[in-house]
Amino acid sequence: MHSIKDVLQPIENAKGLPSHLYVDNSASEDERERVFFNSWSALSMGKDVPDAGSVMPVDFLGMPLLVVRNKAGAIKVFQNVCRHRGMRLINEPGKLKGPITCPYHAWAYDLDGALKATPHVGGANIHHHDNIDPAEMGLLEVRSHVWHDVVFINVNENAPPFEVEHRELLERWKEFEKPFFHGGADSGFTLTLNSNWKLAIDNYCESYHLPFVHPDLNSYSRLEDHYNIVGKSGFAGQGTLVYNPSLSDDGRAFPNFEGLDQKWDTAAEYVALFPNLLLGVHRDHVFNIIIEPQGHDTTVEHIELYYSSEDCLKDDYKDMRVKNAELWHTVFEEDIGVVEGMYEGRKAIGYDGGKFSPVMEEPTYKFHYWVAERMLSNEAAE
Ligand code: FES
Ligand SMILES: [Fe+2]
Numbered sequence: 001m002h003s004i005k006d007v008l009q010p011i012e013n014a015k016g017l018p019s020h021l022y023v024d025n026s027a028s029e030d031e032r033e034r035v036f037f038n039s040w041s042a043l044s045m046g047k048d049v050p051d052a053g054s055v056m057p058v059d060f061l062g063m064p065l066l067v068v069r070n071k072a073g074a075i076k077v078f079q080n081v082c083r084h085r086g087m088r089l090i091n092e093p094g095k096l097k098g099p100i101t102c103p104y105h106a107w108a109y110d111l112d113g114a115l116k117a118t119p120h121v122g123g124a125n126i127h128h129h130d131n132i133d134p135a136e137m138g139l140l141e142v143r144s145h146v147w148h149d150v151v152f153i154n155v156n157e158n159a160p161p162f163e164v165e166h167r168e169l170l171e172r173w174k175e176f177e178k179p180f181f182h183g184g185a186d187s188g189f190t191l192t193l194n195s196n197w198k199l200a201i202d203n204y205c206e207s208y209h210l211p212f213v214h215p216d217l218n219s220y221s222r223l224e225d226h227y228n229i230v231g232k233s234g235f236a237g238q239g240t241l242v243y244n245p246s247l248s249d250d251g252r253a254f255p256n257f258e259g260l261d262q263k264w265d266t267a268a269e270y271v272a273l274f275p276n277l278l279l280g281v282h283r284d285h286v287f288n289i290i291i292e293p294q295g296h297d298t299t300v301e302h303i304e305l306y307y308s309s310e311d312c313l314k315d316d317y318k319d320m321r322v323k324n325a326e327l328w329h330t331v332f333e334e335d336i337g338v339v340e341g342m343y344e345g346r347k348a349i350g351y352d353g354g355k356f357s358p359v360m361e362e363p364t365y366k367f368h369y370w371v372a373e374r375m376l377s378n379e380a381a382e
Helices: 025-037 167-172 197-205 215-220 315-345 362-375 377-381
Strands: 041-045 054-060 063-069 075-079 115-117 144-147 150-153 188-193 226-230 235-240 268-273 277-281 285-293 299-307
Touching: 025 362, 041 054, 041 063, 041 285, 075 144, 075 150, 188 315, 197 235, 197 268, 197 277, 197 285, 197 299, 197 315, 197 362, 226 362, 235 362, 285 315, 299 315, 362 377
Parallel strands: none
Antiparallel strands: 041 150, 054 063, 063 075, 144 150, 188 299, 226 235, 235 268, 268 277, 277 285, 285 299
């Protein structure tokens, strides 16, 4: 039996993560703590809480969470639980007109989580009690950070600040550090996979499968047009040198982001930000994919597309937005078979984690290495 330590070898000798980390539900409990709670995990998108007072309940890895946009326009994340008797607070996304009010005994919290009202808590029409100090009973906040319209959380509050942890990727893509605009209802979709979440990341990291899994894509963006991206910190992926969209028959195109280097005239990059975010940047649009593990054997991909200006949200561009979303839908759907197939294969007795191509799969190896380091982190400290 090989072990997690066999991942931490030079790529030529390394094995992939052991199969029990994919197919064994009890392993995912440990993973939740070590991989997700100790890092900056992707939770939801800023566009889901567009206005002050917008709330979005998200259940993440078994935790009920609440994403809120406060009066100042900042996004905060709280445990979606009332501090009184532990009632789940909000069940539906929406825009609150007043405070966050518990449906059980109507304790009310403002958008920054402060407890503001405890009706009748001291008896009929007596709305306070000496034993209950509102200052100590605010909502439980989760450490969060917003970048690229993604809301990240670090549940254990032990990761370096986001900008420090991900300085390298922020620097690499600093030209895209500008407002972008979600395409609306036609520019988002979800896919559900019967597979472990890590295999969706594996597959996204490499372009090796392109000729076999994406024959249409490969006809204009060939294997040899791609390059590997391997970050020193927690990201890896691949890029293409021949991005050349054709989304309309009459020569219309989306406006490009302003101020981009010439490189982006033809380049596009696809990066997995570990643990669970997939990103794509192009001169005319970007996309975010949050990989949501639902247990060890089900994975939901939340795919959202964004454009360079508000003009792109108009009806003039609707056909192109729809076509672009369809194009990506086709590509990501084509991947489902292999991501699910790798999961099934990991139930085989004796499979030993396989081999990585030192040329084609350094980004995937990087992801395994990153996970392995975290899974072993306590042991390493001993
Ligand atoms: S549980 Fe929320 S007010 Fe009682
Ligand atoms: Fe693919």
